[in-house]
Amino acid sequence: MSNAQPPNSQFEIIGNFHLHTDHSDGTGTHRQVAMAAAQAGLDVIVYTDHNVWVAGKEGWYTHPNTGKKVLLLMGEEVHDPRRFPQVNHYLCLGVDQEVREQASRPQALINAVNRHGGVGFIAHPIERPAPLFDEPELPWVDWNVTGFTGIELWNYMSEFKSFLTSKPAAVFAAFFPGLLIAEPFRETLALWDDLTRDGQKVVAIGGADAHANVYSLGPLRRTIFPYEYLFRAVNTHLLLDAPLSSDLASAKRQVLNALRAGHAFIAYELAGPSRGFRFTATGHAGTVSMGDDVRLDGPVTLRATSPLPARLRLLKDGREIVQTQGRELIHETKEPGVFRVEAYRRYRIKRRGWVFSNPIYVRGIK
Ligand SMILES: [Zn+2]
Ligand SMILES: [Zn+2]
Numbered sequence: 001m002s003n004a005q006p007p008n009s010q011f012e013i014i015g016n017f018h019l020h021t022d023h024s025d026g027t028g029t030h031r032q033v034a035m036a037a038a039q040a041g042l043d044v045i046v047y048t049d050h051n052v053w054v055a056g057k058e059g060w061y062t063h064p065n066t067g068k069k070v071l072l073l074m075g076e077e078v079h080d081p082r083r084f085p086q087v088n089h090y091l092c093l094g095v096d097q098e099v100r101e102q103a104s105r106p107q108a109l110i111n112a113v114n115r116h117g118g119v120g121f122i123a124h125p126i127e128r129p130a131p132l133f134d135e136p137e138l139p140w141v142d143w144n145v146t147g148f149t150g151i152e153l154w155n156y157m158s159e160f161k162s163f164l165t166s167k168p169a170a171v172f173a174a175f176f177p178g179l180l181i182a183e184p185f186r187e188t189l190a191l192w193d194d195l196t197r198d199g200q201k202v203v204a205i206g207g208a209d210a211h212a213n214v215y216s217l218g219p220l221r222r223t224i225f226p227y228e229y230l231f232r233a234v235n236t237h238l239l240l241d242a243p244l245s246s247d248l249a250s251a252k253r254q255v256l257n258a259l260r261a262g263h264a265f266i267a268y269e270l271a272g273p274s275r276g277f278r279f280t281a282t283g284h285a286g287t288v289s290m291g292d293d294v295r296l297d298g299p300v301t302l303r304a305t306s307p308l309p310a311r312l313r314l315l316k317d318g319r320e321i322v323q324t325q326g327r328e329l330i331h332e333t334k335e336p337g338v339f340r341v342e343a344y345r346r347y348r349i350k351r352r353g354w355v356f357s358n359p360i361y362v363r364g365i366k
Helices: 030-039 106-115 156-161 167-175 186-196 227-231 248-261
Strands: 011-016 044-047 059-062 069-078 090-093 119-122 150-155 203-207 213-217 220-224 234-240 264-268 278-283 286-289 293-295 300-316 319-333 337-347 350-357 360-363
Touching: 030 044, 030 059, 030 069, 030 227, 069 248, 090 106, 106 119, 119 203, 119 248, 150 156, 150 186, 150 264, 150 350, 167 213, 167 220, 203 248, 203 264, 234 248, 278 293, 278 337, 278 360, 300 350, 319 337
Parallel strands: 011 044, 044 069, 119 150, 150 203, 293 360
Antiparallel strands: 011 234, 059 069, 069 090, 090 119, 203 234, 213 220, 234 264, 264 350, 278 286, 278 300, 300 319, 300 337, 337 350, 337 360
16 A cells, blocks of 8 residues: 555645636726736636637736736637527636637537637536526536536536525625525535546536626615635635646646646635645555546545545545544545545534535446
8 A cells, every 4th residue: 555645736726717807798807807816816717708719818917016926828608699598608728719609519619629628617507597687597408418527516606696586685695795605506516426426527616707797786886796805715726746837838738637637626715725625545556636536456545634624524426424523534445436525614604615625536446
């Protein structure tokens, strides 16, 4: 049994892979959004405006006061604008060109992203409508597709929208989002577990879906929500094999590879800094990390370690098998399955979802 650390245990970066600028229905310029990301401490963002891919914007942004650097990459959130309601939003990351011409055919779009070396995520796969603001639900509906990298398990603005059930509720939500935002939709978690149950890899990410639009309700006007606020909320942490390169092409490849492999976890940063959270599996051949496969050639030890005390839940094929309060959870399995970890922490009165790991796929020997 090897005690070696998994190769991707050292180099953690924090990113947000779903946001809108003034190139679609957001309010910030590319530069303003980059500055907000730097102020929030992010390492990488991908611009995902609706049906528009913008050339010449990739590179590094350096905050003038703090010197904090953020890697800026270009992506696109594609949907078919002629369809009503405008369902099936697909986050296309790392595609070096416009792909919206495939918008009306989800499978062709997924294939195009893969062909261009990108990764693709089904955005807000399950949604609830907010009729008060004339916002219909925009779920994914064509579930016969294959080849997508993963799903957006937790979309901050989708969850926020689900609280806008009346005018008083909307005002409360706009001023006290921290009292409401709690976790991904249970239906989305169940959907994800269904997708991975037969061993298919489906990577989960979390995103802001930031727009920073101003909403008016009678005399009240409020920006829902500033970019920087959202970049301190639901993010995706990536685990890299090496420090993030200073060469743009190499750094981009590192980010895309980590996303593709699922070397990632989702974190709600307001409930506590989650940098350092790890979920590993150790078998005969060594130690692997979230997103990886491990062969069941003897017992496999699953281990979650947390930088802060939390309620840690280990799930196998969507069902909880162990739960503990603390910084570490260890479980030995002799059975194959899809294992993932959820961590919960108390924040603003109640327990909130804090960390959602990608799964480790324990494969039986055939
Ligand atoms: Zn969308
Ligand atoms: Zn969006």
